[in-house]
Amino acid sequence: MHQQAHELTEAAVQTLFVQHHLRFTRQRYAVYRALACEDIHPTADQLYQKLTDNKSGISLATVYNTLEALVKSGLAQKLADGGTSARYDASVDDHLHLRDRATGSLMDVPVNLGKRLLDNLPDNILKEIESELGFSINRVQIELVGEYAGN
Amino acid sequence: MHQQAHELTEAAVQTLFVQHHLRFTRQRYAVYRALACEDIHPTADQLYQKLTDNKSGISLATVYNTLEALVKSGLAQKLADGGTSARYDASVDDHLHLRDRATGSLMDVPVNLGKRLLDNLPDNILKEIESELGFSINRVQIELVGEYAGN
DNA sequence: CCTATACTTGTAATGGTTCTAAGTTAGAAA
DNA sequence: TTTCTAACTTAGAACCATTACAAGTATAGG
Ligand SMILES: [Mn+2]
Ligand SMILES: [Mn+2]
Ligand SMILES: [Zn+2]
Ligand SMILES: [Zn+2]
Numbered sequence: 395m396h397q398q399a400h401e402l403t404e405a406a407v408q409t410l411f412v413q414h415h416l417r418f419t420r421q422r423y424a425v426y427r428a429l430a431c432e433d434i435h436p437t438a439d440q441l442y443q444k445l446t447d448n449k450s451g452i453s454l455a456t457v458y459n460t461l462e463a464l465v466k467s468g469l470a471q472k473l474a475d476g477g478t479s480a481r482y483d484a485s486v487d488d489h490l491h492l493r494d495r496a497t498g499s500l501m502d503v504p505v506n507l508g509k510r511l512l513d514n515l516p517d518n519i520l521k522e523i524e525s526e527l528g529f530s531i532n533r534v535q536i537e538l539v540g541e542y543a544g545n
Numbered sequence: 546m547h548q549q550a551h552e553l554t555e556a557a558v559q560t561l562f563v564q565h566h567l568r569f570t571r572q573r574y575a576v577y578r579a580l581a582c583e584d585i586h587p588t589a590d591q592l593y594q595k596l597t598d599n600k601s602g603i604s605l606a607t608v609y610n611t612l613e614a615l616v617k618s619g620l621a622q623k624l625a626d627g628g629t630s631a632r633y634d635a636s637v638d639d640h641l642h643l644r645d646r647a648t649g650s651l652m653d654v655p656v657n658l659g660k661r662l663l664d665n666l667p668d669n670i671l672k673e674i675e676s677e678l679g680f681s682i683n684r685v686q687i688e689l690v691g692e693y694a695g696n
Numbered sequence: 697c698c699t700a701t702a703c704t705t706g707t708a709a710t711g712g713t714t715c716t717a718a719g720t721t722a723g724a725a726a
Numbered sequence: 727t728t729t730c731t732a733a734c735t736t737a738g739a740a741c742c743a744t745t746a747c748a749a750g751t752a753t754a755g756g
Contacts (some may be wrong), residue, residue, distance in 0.1 A: 417722055437712090454736090456734080459735075507670070527643065528694040538682045541681055568753055572703085605705090606746095610745095
């Protein structure tokens with residue numbers, strides 16, 4: 395697995411793309427930057443709007459194509475919204491999501507907190523599920539559903 | 546919270562519907578029965594096909610309407626497929642799902658196993674997430690992603 | 697029974713996503 | 727640097743799951 399870019403300079407992202415066998419284009423750079431600097435998990439259209447505002451000169455089809463390429467190459471993940479449209483996440487590491495029942499929005503749980511929870515799952519029970527069901531668990535995806543206290 | 550019907554007789558389901566303030570109709574009974582007796586988590590169209598085969602005399606619009614009514618009243622839940630169409634689940638109790646990476650299919654983890662895992666989550670970390678983020682956790686939704694050993 | 701209200705249904709509309717086919721470009725090779 | 731080709735971009739059409747609509751029908755309470 396390749397390392398995640400914390401820098402979003404042209405050079406850094408180009409390197410990242412090369413490592414993932416993706417051609418580096420103006421449009422892909424713009425989409426990746428817009429996605430990676432977002433704390434929310436934007437839809438394809440939200441990214442398109444944002445880029446159009448910035449006059450990046452990109453088509454909606456390319457936003458979709460790029461997101462598909464990023465997901466396929468492991469630089470992003472596609473999240474089911476539960477609603478109408480898909481959401482995209484530039485964090486591919488295991489991390490938890492917080493879903494606000496009121497708005498439906500998805501937020502990341504800070505990585506350190508999330509990792510502590512994932513590391514403290516009852517491993518014996520997971521093993522038991524695996525052996526009992528003949529299933530090999532690859533990833534445990536957790537979503538904390540609730541609401542912000544200030545509501 | 547009302548009790549889940551383990552019997553799917555007309556009388557039992559009618560009682561369930563009355564408790565949930567839903568009118569009892571031939572079509573809703575058919576949809577609920579078809580959903581509740583499924584071990585998979587069918588799409589609206591899968592239910593429609595199944596009912597059409599059985600000459601239940603029901604329209605696709607009604608399948609959608611009924612599923613929406615069931616979800617709104619708490620008798621079913623809507624699951625994001627990750628793919629194109631939504632999946633429905635007559636189990637509203639907390640339970641885990643197994644996602645087969647190969648096929649994308651969703652299966653239930655047997656309730657006893659799932660409950661043991663949920664009961665053994667590190668509660669202190671959950672509390673910490675709540676206080677740290679000012680978020681009140683209502684439900685912990687877990688999906689085990691992997692593949693069946695026989696592949 | 698009667699009636700009000702909720703439900704059903706065929707069909708049209710919606711909207712996110714994918715497809716197509718024609719131009720353009722990145723990046724490798726010479 | 728020049729050339730070449732596979733990969734990428736794009737506008738618009740197509741697709742398809744879901745929702746909206748409007749006209750008929752059935753449920754359940756009084
Ligand atoms: Mn994120
Ligand atoms: Mn189920
Ligand atoms: Zn995330
Ligand atoms: Zn389930």
